[in-house]
Amino acid sequence: MSATALAEAPHETRYETIRIADPSPRETKISAQDVHVYYGAKEALHHVSIDIPAKSVTAFIGPSGCGKSTFLRCFNRMNDTIDGCRVVGRLDMDGEDLNDHRQDVVLLRARVGMVFQKPNPFPKSIYDNIAYGPRIHGVARSKSDLDAIVEHSLTRAGLWQEVKDRLQEPGTGLSGGQQQRLCIARAIAVSPEVILMDEPCSALDPIATARVEELIRELRENYTIIIVTHSMSQAQRVSDRTAYFHLGYLVEEGPTESIFNDPQEKRTKDYITGVFG
């Protein structure tokens, strides 16, 4: 079915997502159940249901405007900050509904960190960039605690060796790739359970991209990572599972290997082989 045919399809039609189970099933960290997202009257995301496995990397792929970033922002309620955006459905993390209006978003965002498309360090020192989260959440009891958190986070982000002698210099003075790793370190500093990454490498050159990808693979040991990417090869390199979105529908999801080697849906196949997208 072509893209236009899908767009013209009657609204009531429910496209069932094709799901391929993991050969070695993991524990589920977040379970989205029948999530719809509306921008005003327009429905941008239709009945998406997916289980995100813990301590692994899940990639969301799909053409521009397919709703993958919108879906990503549901996990830390960043959609709340967009005027007219409404999220319906359940998003269970450890049995708690993230989308419940009683859910405290400040606490949620401490548990679910985010790395944005463009590196966005605060216009402050490298140290303060990392220390900001722990400070506002009050997790560091003393200056030495805070120092330890900063060192640990920068080490995890593979940046410590490069910046340890200039922690007081502005974070905005680093190169693009370093800035993005700084942003990852900043997210790690509040010890989240989940890290969301919205096209984290789209503004970086290939070498910086390689460093960040390496970092993502390392972080998988301890964190649940969800990454939105435009690069099919990146999804293949870093992710364990891949979900393909198309025009607001979750078309297919499964182990990365099977999605790329043996797509079940024609649309998925067209996209990953470059027929459209």
Next chain:
Amino acid sequence: MAITSPDSAISGGFGTSNRDLIARRLAARHRSERMFRAVGLGAILLGISLVGILFGSILSKGIPAFTQATFHLDVAFDPEVLRIPERPQKAADQSVAEFNQELLSWQRRLRTANWNRLIQEAIAAKIPAAADNARDAIGLVASNERVKLWEMVEDNPAIMGTTQPVSLIASANVDVWLKGNIDRTLEQRYQQLSALQQQWSDALYEEGVISMDFSTVLFTNVDSRSSPATAGLLGAIVGSVMMMAIVMVVAVPIGVMAAIYLEEFAPKNRLTDFIEVNINNLAAVPSIVFGLLGAAVFINFLGLPLSAPLVGGLVLSLMTLPTVIIASRASLRAVPPSIRQAALGVGASPTQAMFHHTLPLAVPGMLTGAIIGVAQALGETAPLLLIGMNAFVASVPSTPLDQSSALPVQIYLWQGNELRNFFEARTSAAIIVLLAVMISLNALAIVLRHRFERRW
């Protein structure tokens, strides 16, 4: 279109004819380009020359007013002329009230002594003819300057019987005569000085008894009608400073808070749209309307006094508020949303994201807006006229509730003064003072902006 028409294709090939067509129009295109540039350049030159003329005329008129004809006389405090009793001393058996009463009557006696005679004698020491022409001699010195003499005695009664060097401001007419601001060839009946006074003034100026000194009275005295030569700006400056302080204290915090709330926290709906439109409209409301509002609300309804800097400051705050809100919102909006997202992303509450990240980045812009708003308020005249600040006030306000003048209003009043040839220069001098305050405020805005920006 001609270029693609078959005709041009037939007449000598597509490429050549296209080139010709383009080349033919090229001259006209270049000409219109040059013309546009010339017009733009002309507009800028015209603007610059108009500003140059404005500044040139103000400076050339105003700078001479910063110096003023001043007498340097040796005044003999002659006890025979003054006939002032000894300054009362408090006797042991005297009550305080009795002593004060005695002191007051001594001061009254001091004030009514014949000080003019002293001045006349001092001038006569230089020009003997002045001894027989009291009116002409006394008329050379600004009438308020007698005060200086009795204050000297009041401060130090021991100078009675001695001769002291004293500087006295010459009358406005002498100043005008010596500076050439009046046509010397005019017939005597049109002149402000008598023939004798003219002659004496010239002689004394040549001798150096009268010299052009820096006019400190311009900054240390209040306005005066009876003695125009000693009229100064102190009351107006203090009044304006008080009003600016009130504007800063009232308009800036309210404006910034309103901007933060509207930009960051208020829901976007009909009501906030309506508020936004109205804030923009308020910025365009003629300032005199704010004066009417102030007269109705602050004076009639709240019963605050007329001509008070407090009322003036509040009216100007209302007028400045939209400017501050608009500038603050613009600078908040200029902060990249990615910074806000980053803060929210690590779990900052919206208020924390605002105060820790967005606001510090917006401060330089807000500051510039606020200072420009305050500078605008400083120069505003129309609303002040409606709350009675155009009254003649010859005192320095000590609280914002006292009657006061303000710099722009003082300019307006002096511009209308009937002693034209003296006050024309005085008015320009007052304009220079006002402009100097404004330019330094704007310079402050630039300095602060740089300092805050350098921190990141």
